[in-house]
Amino acid sequence: MVKDIIVENVSKTYDSDRGPVEAVKNFSMEVEKGDFVAIVGPSGCGKTTLLWGLTGLHPFTSGKAIILDKIVDKPRQSVGIVFQQANLLPWRNLIQNIYFPLEIMGKNIKEYKSKIQDLIKSVGLDGFENHHPRELSGGMQQRASIIRALSFDPQILLMDEPFGALDAYTRDEMDTLILELWEKTQKTIVFVTHRIEEAVYLANKVYVMTARPGTNSAIFNIDLPRPRPEGITMEMRYFNIVAEIKRKIVEDVEKQKKEGKYKSQAYSTIT
Amino acid sequence: MDSYDKELEQKVPDFEEKQDTHSKEISNLNISSAAYSTQIRGWKQTVGIIAVAIFVIGLWELLVRVLNVPDFILPPPSKIIVALVTSFPNIYQHLLFTLAELVSGYLIGAAVGLIMAAVLTQMPFIEKIITPYILILVTTPTIALVPLLMLYWGFGIGPRIFAVALATGPMVMINATTGFRRTDLAKIALAKSYGASTFQIFYKIRFPLALPMINVGLLVGGIFGLITAVGSDMVGGKIGLGNRISYYASLARMSNFFAIILLVALIGISIWIIMTIVGNKTTNWSE
Numbered sequence A: 001m002v003k004d005i006i007v008e009n010v011s012k013t014y015d016s017d018r019g020p021v022e023a024v025k026n027f028s029m030e031v032e033k034g035d036f037v038a039i040v041g042p043s044g045c046g047k048t049t050l051l052w053g054l055t056g057l058h059p060f061t062s063g064k065a066i067i068l069d070k071i072v073d074k075p076r077q078s079v080g081i082v083f084q085q086a087n088l089l090p091w092r093n094l095i096q097n098i099y100f101p102l103e104i105m106g107k108n109i110k111e112y113k114s115k116i117q118d119l120i121k122s123v124g125l126d127g128f129e130n131h132h133p134r135e136l137s138g139g140m141q142q143r144a145s146i147i148r149a150l151s152f153d154p155q156i157l158l159m160d161e162p163f164g165a166l167d168a169y170t171r172d173e174m175d176t177l178i179l180e181l182w183e184k185t186q187k188t189i190v191f192v193t194h195r196i197e198e199a200v201y202l203a204n205k206v207y208v209m210t211a212r213p214g215t216n217s218a219i220f221n222i223d224l225p226r227p228r229p230e231g232i233t234m235e236m237r238y239f240n241i242v243a244e245i246k247r248k249i250v251e252d253v254e255k256q257k258k259e260g261k262y263k264s265q266a267y268s269t270i271t
Numbered sequence B: 001m002d003s004y005d006k007e008l009e010q011k012v013p014d015f016e017e018k019q020d021t022h023s024k025e026i027s028n029l030n031i032s033s034a035a036y037s038t039q040i041r042g043w044k045q046t047v048g049i050i051a052v053a054i055f056v057i058g059l060w061e062l063l064v065r066v067l068n069v070p071d072f073i074l075p076p077p078s079k080i081i082v083a084l085v086t087s088f089p090n091i092y093q094h095l096l097f098t099l100a101e102l103v104s105g106y107l108i109g110a111a112v113g114l115i116m117a118a119v120l121t122q123m124p125f126i127e128k129i130i131t132p133y134i135l136i137l138v139t140t141p142t143i144a145l146v147p148l149l150m151l152y153w154g155f156g157i158g159p160r161i162f163a164v165a166l167a168t169g170p171m172v173m174i175n176a177t178t179g180f181r182r183t184d185l186a187k188i189a190l191a192k193s194y195g196a197s198t199f200q201i202f203y204k205i206r207f208p209l210a211l212p213m214i215n216v217g218l219l220v221g222g223i224f225g226l227i228t229a230v231g232s233d234m235v236g237g238k239i240g241l242g243n244r245i246s247y248y249a250s251l252a253r254m255s256n257f258f259a260i261i262l263l264v265a266l267i268g269i270s271i272w273i274i275m276t277i278v279g280n281k282t283t284n285w286s287e
């Protein structure tokens, strides 16, 4: 299989006023083309740091990340990013926001128009093209930001808790939506979340990180049918996997505590 | 390479939607916030405002006539209007002259102020060194320099344009600087993730973010320019609305005097209205 993303022993240390903070330590990961990988871990374990390292904007202190056979050292047109917040430009309307990346990249918008229109339709934003962000709900804004990330047709989609700021109902809706988009577009997706339920529902593979400094704890292959059957999140086989991952995280925390390495971070398995 | 790269290396931007506080942000003057608090008025308010104006003008007319106040102390509004209309062919050239100095000085000052703000905010060190001098220019009434300028340069339009530019420029610059400093790292990171150049970041992100404050600067700068234009006319030479003010005052022709004051007030109000419209058109997204 072709490996779209290879992460080898990456670490990131921040210089803060209170001395260096080791956020990520020796994390490694491999993602195959067209795969859907989720990364979970306790709050503050360095998930955002890791994902931002992959964007090329926020370099790792050591180790290396390779995306599509090239070392990540700057942002790339083959990578789309969805942030925690929609981060739309308030002075542009929805369609102008979606065209923003194409504009920056100097691409011919005409060539992408029909594909983008399709995407807009598939997330139910058609008819809102001329609305400004302030006229859109949080869920609609985040949907727009996903289409924006897909507008220039990148092979890879990096998502950092994209639905974390949304309410529970909208979040579940968005989870279903992102799966539909994934099945339709065949993108390679790395999805960061602290909700284990979400990770299991979405991904083929779940990487678990330890509490800070975040490093590899375990990898779970999610053996649930594709496309996910209706109501799968209410089935025992689903709960079992979720419980297994939660057990692992609790175990990690207990271990770190015993070794006196645990740096009290508010964490609960009930997320 | 620009300064954000360094910041982004050490920090993931927080995505807190920045509340738009332009209208509340302290600018140099309170008029600036007045410009942004102009909302669409209901008809009741409009009627109320007009009623107050009619009442005040009517009361003025009535008191002056009933108390037999002599014209050289306070003429009634009706005489001021008559004076304005009858002497307009005469005043006309003075009006044009003052408008010319105001508009040219304003355009020069605003352009220089804007460019300096845009460039200097890109160079934090130089900005810090220059800012105190700009503050001196903002706080010192430029009008005080006009006698000197005229001494060097004669009584023509040149020194007056220069004075207006010197009054407008720093006002525009200091407000625009505040605007350009409102960098939103999350939005810059967004643009950078698509490979945006420094220039693209400037005109696609930083400039729109700064626009509300730039508009404030352009409004305040315009009002300061007007004050300086009229003041310069008073200092020397024989032309301009300011000159007419001194002239009519010295002859105690108060109806004519007030007619000029009325014209100056109308120019000021026009500046305000124009800039409010520009502000609403360019930053309608911000509220």
Ligand SMILES: Nc1ncnc2c1ncn2[C@@H]1O[C@H](COP(=O)(O)OP(=O)(O)OP(=O)(O)O)[C@@H](O)[C@H]1O
Pocket: A014, A015, A016, A021, A022, A023, A041, A042, A043, A044, A045, A046, A047, A048, A049, A050, A194, A212, B010, B011, B012
């Ligand atoms: N600029 C910084 N300076 C110093 N420390 C930082 C900085 N940014 C993050 N950290 C620390 O690094 C650690 C990892 O942060 P990061 O945001 O990557 O975690 P996370 O797993 O995404 O957390 P969350 O679940 O809250 O989103 C945290 O403990 C945080 O306090």
Ligand SMILES: [Mg+2]
Pocket: A047, A048, A049, A161
């Ligand atoms: Mg995070």
